[in-house]
Amino acid sequence: MHVTVVGTGYVGLVSGAGLADFGLSVTCVDSDERKVQRLQDGQIPIYEIGLEEIFRRNVKNRRLTFSSDLKSAVEQSLVVFIAVGTPEGVNGEPDLSQVRSVASSLAKYMDDYKVIATKSTVPVGTGRKIRAWIEESLKKPMKFDVVSNPEFLREGSAIEDFMRPNRVVIGAESEQAAAIVKDIYRPLYLIETPFVMTNLETAELIKYASNAFLATKISFINEMANLCEKVGADIHDVSRGMGLDKRIGSKFLHPGPGFGGSCFPKDVAALCTMGRWFGNPMRIAESVLEVNQQQKARVVAMMEEGLAGLSNRTIGVWGLAFKPNTDDTRESPAINICHRLLEGKALIQVYDPVAMNNAKGELGEKGISYCADAYAAACGADGLLIGTEWNEFRNVDLQKVKSVMKTPILFDVRNIFDPAKLRTLGFRYFGMGR
Ligand SMILES: NC(=O)c1ccc[n+]([C@@H]2O[C@H](COP(=O)([O-])OP(=O)(O)OC[C@H]3O[C@@H](n4cnc5c(N)ncnc54)[C@H](O)[C@@H]3O)[C@@H](O)[C@H]2O)c1
Numbered sequence: 153m154h155v156t157v158v159g160t161g162y163v164g165l166v167s168g169a170g171l172a173d174f175g176l177s178v179t180c181v182d183s184d185e186r187k188v189q190r191l192q193d194g195q196i197p198i199y200e201i202g203l204e205e206i207f208r209r210n211v212k213n214r215r216l217t218f219s220s221d222l223k224s225a226v227e228q229s230l231v232v233f234i235a236v237g238t239p240e241g242v243n244g245e246p247d248l249s250q251v252r253s254v255a256s257s258l259a260k261y262m263d264d265y266k267v268i269a270t271k272s273t274v275p276v277g278t279g280r281k282i283r284a285w286i287e288e289s290l291k292k293p294m295k296f297d298v299v300s301n302p303e304f305l306r307e308g309s310a311i312e313d314f315m316r317p318n319r320v321v322i323g324a325e326s327e328q329a330a331a332i333v334k335d336i337y338r339p340l341y342l343i344e345t346p347f348v349m350t351n352l353e354t355a356e357l358i359k360y361a362s363n364a365f366l367a368t369k370i371s372f373i374n375e376m377a378n379l380c381e382k383v384g385a386d387i388h389d390v391s392r393g394m395g396l397d398k399r400i401g402s403k404f405l406h407p408g409p410g411f412g413g414s415c416f417p418k419d420v421a422a423l424c425t426m427g428r429w430f431g432n433p434m435r436i437a438e439s440v441l442e443v444n445q446q447q448k449a450r451v452v453a454m455m456e457e458g459l460a461g462l463s464n465r466t467i468g469v470w471g472l473a474f475k476p477n478t479d480d481t482r483e484s485p486a487i488n489i490c491h492r493l494l495e496g497k498a499l500i501q502v503y504d505p506v507a508m509n510n511a512k513g514e515l516g517e518k519g520i521s522y523c524a525d526a527y528a529a530a531c532g533a534d535g536l537l538i539g540t541e542w543n544e545f546r547n548v549d550l551q552k553v554k555s556v557m558k559t560p561i562l563f564d565v566r567n568i569f570d571p572a573k574l575r576t577l578g579f580r581y582f583g584m585g586r
Contacts, residue, residue, distance in 0.1 A: 170315055275422055316340075320345055360419055364420050
């Protein structure tokens with residue numbers, strides 16, 4: 153079977169390569185012609201563990217191709233996956249302009265029955281809108297189906313998540329379309345992946361419910377960490393004590409500077425917006441966002457106190473990506489904190505193993521030195537912030553770090569170090585909830 157994936161970002165590229173690895177013939181289409189050219193030249197524009205291997209394998213066996221010609225890709229395909237961006241628009245509403253533009257273009261090029269499957273995260277009701285947008289631009293009446301197939305991959309382990317998902321959700325308006333999309337995922341039957349077969353609206357909502365629930369766990373544990381600091385409790389023991397209860401689970405109970413990334417903030421905001429649209433306020437989700445905003449401000453206040461002011465302080469920052477194992481800096485808490493430090497007139501020296509280029513795009517050059525390694529970022533610093541918990545920071549030579557810093561003050565907002573050990577080494581240590 154031939155399929156098209158529209159959008160070659162984190163989701164589109166991983167899905168395209170993954171579907172090709174399932175044995176399908178895949179054309180990945182993007183409107184960004186420079187990106188398509190780079191992909192055709194064999195350059196992978198994002199950092200994702202394991203992507204290069206399946207990318208090269210499937211390009212070589214010609215199951216994975218890249219194009220900016222949507223027309224010929226659509227003509228060859230039975231199924232078209234939409235994987236374009238749905239960034240936050242005004243008032244927390246998702247901006248659906250990319251999805252709408254794809255739908256209108258598809259209508260122009262559809263020549264016979266197609267299944268249009270949405271991987272992009274879109275608010276409830278968008279599947280029906282996609283149908284309407286296509287119908288209003290079709291040249292002649294034609295049968296087609298719209299399916300919601302939300303994507304749950306995590307950046308940093310996207311290939312693993314795509315190839316071995318916890319579940320596949322398929323929301324369809326016809327049995328035929330549901331069967332066609334289910335068939336695409338046939339290789340996953342062998343590993344007994346559960347399938348949730350449902351209607352469009354439910355599939356769309358499952359994605360938001362899942363992300364909002366995970367974000368809720370993070371904001372919840374961050375508030376608990378703040379309480380721990382007040383009462384002399386240790387958040388790590390609280391998390392472990394909670395997480396061992398199978399009804400709760402241990403994941404997403406790690407305190408930090410708040411959640412970020414291109415999904416959680418915008419998806420929780422979108423859920424709040426949907427609640428308002430339908431007269432059903434989502435009060436928990438609204439609080440989750442509020443707590444998340446406060447958490448970043450709290451980190452900066454802690455640093456300001458620890459350094460007795462920010463103005464003219466030199467601060468080393470280790471890690472800029474929104475989480476380890478990705479180069480994605482969208483809505484990264486580390487970047488947000490860097491902006492606030494710069495506003496406070498601090499000078500920052502930053503280092504990230506893979507996200508330096510993206511960070512430069514967001515932070516610019518003023519007040520910032522981009523460093524070649526972790527030690528260089530610590531050199532001469534009045535304080536050091538752990539912005540992202542990359543593994544390489546866990547194994548640094550802390551004696552050396554201390555010796556190169558001007559004053560050994562560590563803001564370990566990812567709690568990667570043992571406070572007692574750091575204090576013994578002579579650091580002033582600030583963690584979260586300990
Ligand atoms: N990034 C994640 O971890 C993740 C996980 C699950 C779901 N999602 C959702 O998947 C969707 C895509 O996310 P992403 O992070 O891959 O986005 P992205 O911004 O990395 O990529 C989007 C791509 O779509 C392309 N594009 C935009 N308009 C186009 C058009 N009209 N025709 C063809 N291509 C077009 C862009 O050039 C870009 O390459 C979003 O809705 C997001 O919420 C993302």
